[in-house]
Amino acid sequence: MPIYNAPLADMKFILNDVFNAEQFWQANEKLAHVDAATAEAILEEMAKFAQNVTLPLNRTGDEEGAHYENGKVTTPAGFKEAFQQYAEGGWIGLGADEEWGGQAMPKMLTVLADEMLFATNPSFMLYPLLSVGAGMALNSYASQEQKETYLPKIYSGEWSGTMCLTEPHAGTDLGIIKTKAEPNEDGSYNITGTKIFITGGDHDLAENIIHLVLAKTPNAPAGSRGISLFIVPKFIVNADGSLGDRNTAGPGSIEHKMGIKASATCVMNFDAAKGYLVGKENEGLAAMFVMMNYERLSMGIQGLGASEYAYQNAAQYATDRLQGRSANGVQSPNKPADSILVHGDVRRMLLNARANNEASRAFAVYVGQQLDITKFSTDAEAIAKANNRVALLTPIAKAYLTDTAFDAVIDAQMVFGGHGFIREWGMEQCVRDLRIAQIYEGTNGVQSQDLIGRKTIKCNGEFIAEYIAEIRDFANDLDTDLNFIKDATLDVATEVDMITQHILERAKENADFANAAAVDYLHAVGLLSFSYMFARIANAAKNKDGQFYQDKLALTHYFIQRVLPDLHARIAKIKAGAEVLMNFSEDYFTTQA
Numbered sequence: 001m002p003i004y005n006a007p008l009a010d011m012k013f014i015l016n017d018v019f020n021a022e023q024f025w026q027a028n029e030k031l032a033h034v035d036a037a038t039a040e041a042i043l044e045e046m047a048k049f050a051q052n053v054t055l056p057l058n059r060t061g062d063e064e065g066a067h068y069e070n071g072k073v074t075t076p077a078g079f080k081e082a083f084q085q086y087a088e089g090g091w092i093g094l095g096a097d098e099e100w101g102g103q104a105m106p107k108m109l110t111v112l113a114d115e116m117l118f119a120t121n122p123s124f125m126l127y128p129l130l131s132v133g134a135g136m137a138l139n140s141y142a143s144q145e146q147k148e149t150y151l152p153k154i155y156s157g158e159w160s161g162t163m164c165l166t167e168p169h170a171g172t173d174l175g176i177i178k179t180k181a182e183p184n185e186d187g188s189y190n191i192t193g194t195k196i197f198i199t200g201g202d203h204d205l206a207e208n209i210i211h212l213v214l215a216k217t218p219n220a221p222a223g224s225r226g227i228s229l230f231i232v233p234k235f236i237v238n239a240d241g242s243l244g245d246r247n248t249a250g251p252g253s254i255e256h257k258m259g260i261k262a263s264a265t266c267v268m269n270f271d272a273a274k275g276y277l278v279g280k281e282n283e284g285l286a287a288m289f290v291m292m293n294y295e296r297l298s299m300g301i302q303g304l305g306a307s308e309y310a311y312q313n314a315a316q317y318a319t320d321r322l323q324g325r326s327a328n329g330v331q332s333p334n335k336p337a338d339s340i341l342v343h344g345d346v347r348r349m350l351l352n353a354r355a356n357n358e359a360s361r362a363f364a365v366y367v368g369q370q371l372d373i374t375k376f377s378t379d380a381e382a383i384a385k386a387n388n389r390v391a392l393l394t395p396i397a398k399a400y401l402t403d404t405a406f407d408a409v410i411d412a413q414m415v416f417g418g419h420g421f422i423r424e425w426g427m428e429q430c431v432r433d434l435r436i437a438q439i440y441e442g443t444n445g446v447q448s449q450d451l452i453g454r455k456t457i458k459c460n461g462e463f464i465a466e467y468i469a470e471i472r473d474f475a476n477d478l479d480t481d482l483n484f485i486k487d488a489t490l491d492v493a494t495e496v497d498m499i500t501q502h503i504l505e506r507a508k509e510n511a512d513f514a515n516a517a518a519v520d521y522l523h524a525v526g527l528l529s530f531s532y533m534f535a536r537i538a539n540a541a542k543n544k545d546g547q548f549y550q551d552k553l554a555l556t557h558y559f560i561q562r563v564l565p566d567l568h569a570r571i572a573k574i575k576a577g578a579e580v581l582m583n584f585s586e587d588y589f590t591t592q593a
């Protein structure tokens with residue numbers, strides 16, 4: 001059975017030492033109810049839930065999968081009870097406003113709680129995750145009456161939420177969706193269309209499901225400017241809040257897929273289903289983006305959780321597995337062979353994963369802090385700056401954290417040799433379950449387009465320039481005993497600054513340049529972000545006694561010497577330009593040899 005021990009010491013180090021979270025919370029009136037002791041107690045409780053409840057259901061959930069029968073979806077054995085326990089523990093509303101029954105905890109903290117659940121059972125985690133995302137979109141754009149009707153029930157777990165965007169012919173390009181919304185005289189709409197790939201579209205965990213559906217009203221402008229957002233409940237909610245008739249919205253089937261098999265991915269049919277407009281007509285995409293941006297950061301946390309889980313199991317296996325002898329002579333003469341930990345290549349794989357976990361965790365908390373500033377600060381300038389930072393870093397959080405996590409999970413699987421490929425050790429499930437994180441919520445390729453296009457070229461590099469300025473300020477203030485990370489971070493900042501200018505120039509000359517450069521640019525900005533995180537980690541660890549802190553510094557050295565050099569390859573690929581791709585004719589891809 002795979003193991004998982006919540007990395008509480010690392011989490012507390014990031015919150016307390018790296019980000020001085022308590023000081024940040026106490027300085028803000030709206031967060032003053034949170035202190036380090038409260039945060040630690042929450043993390044410890046979540047660790048128990050993850051280790052004792054969701055971890056044991058991970059493999060059984062994968063093997064049993066979600067079921068579809070007679071128009072109804074049921075979740076694997078144990079999921080219903082676990083969801084009830086999760087809801088009763090108040091976890092769904094951990095970060096939600098108190099007004100709606102939430103606990104108003106900062107994002108800096110909730111990302112760490114989410115990490116543990118994603119590590120131990122990503123399929124399970126997706127059910128409450130979609131509820132929280134739907135709650136956030138409603139909180140930002142719904143009417144007061146809609147908030148009062150839906151939010152308390154969503155955060156209590158009595159009802160759940162979904163996000164219905166994708167259609168068979170429209171995934172990345174939502175401007176071409178066909179789902180229609182016809183207005184009724186009573187102010188409601190009839191929603192008709194088919195959505196596919198809807199996570200948690202139907203299940204048996206909650207008594208009602210609140211679908212947030214994108215659709216087009218008659219005469220809506222073409223493209224994404226003509227999209228509206230609707231609440232479509234599975235059961236119509238009566239005026240007194242009780243459940244009324246079954247709505248004509250339901251699952252047509254569930255997908256049979258590579259991983260996250262316990263998460264029901266549904267084809268949803270809306271047959272003149274009753275829907276209620278959220279916000280204004282044709283402004284639905286902005287509302288949906290509240291949900292999508294939340295989910296995108298969460299996908300990065302899915303990556304982090306999987307990478308931590310894979311690392312822990314691989315490190316344990318490497319300690320126990322005896323194969324070959326050390327190049328420096330026999331290390332364990334009383335055993336038939338040395339542990340595979342004596343081999344440099346095995347260490348490379350483990351340290352790649354470990355470096356990824358520590359930098360990703362710090363980065364998730366950093367982005368969480370920026371989100372907390374946007375939500376809780378009263379300083380307009382600080383809010384505007386944090387908004388720009390969140391806009392810039394959301395695609396990094398989604399795509400870079402899942403790309404690096406997938407590499408880490410593959411490395412961890414390789415540590416097991418052939419045993420990584422068979423079920424028993426849990427690694428093949430981990431790989432299968434994580435792959436989707438690079439695909440859904442907008443593929444990582446499309447996230448990269450967002451970074452290079454909307455978040456960089458469109459603002460003439462302003463967002464990245466502000467970020468680089470902050471990183472330079474931080475690095476320049478480091479003590480001389482941290483010159484190794486200071487110099488590395490300043491160098492990366494210069495390289496990313498220069499390649500950004502290069503992109504801004506060449507994108508003017510060649511319309512294909514940015515699209516072809518996007519993924520490599522995302523990885524370059526990701527490496528800059530990880531350097532910044534390691535600079536912060538090293539700064540927090542320096543001058544502190546104990547192996548725990550020495551290890552942080554040693555891992556920082558590892559990152560600089562064995563991970564960061566990838567930057568040069570990324571930059572070379574960006575400079576190679578688009579012609580080398582675009583010069584192939586379409587026939588080259590379509591003509592069979």
Ligand SMILES: Cc1cc2nc3c(=O)[nH]c(=O)nc-3n(C[C@H](O)[C@H](O)[C@H](O)COP(=O)(O)OP(=O)(O)OC[C@H]3O[C@@H](n4cnc5c(N)ncnc54)[C@H](O)[C@@H]3O)c2cc1C
Nearest residue numbers: 163164165166171172197198199265440441442443445446
């Ligand atoms: C298990 C699962 C759960 C999901 N859950 C949900 C959900 O709850 N709600 C929901 O609405 N959807 C959901 N989805 C859908 C998911 O978000 C989409 O599949 C994803 O966004 C990609 O869209 P697509 O599949 O249509 O691919 P396409 O858009 O057809 O893309 C195909 C390829 O082309 C590339 N591409 C497309 N446009 C560009 C461009 N402009 N530049 C460069 N490359 C481009 C893409 O990167 C990709 O590699 C889920 C999908 C799965 C598999």
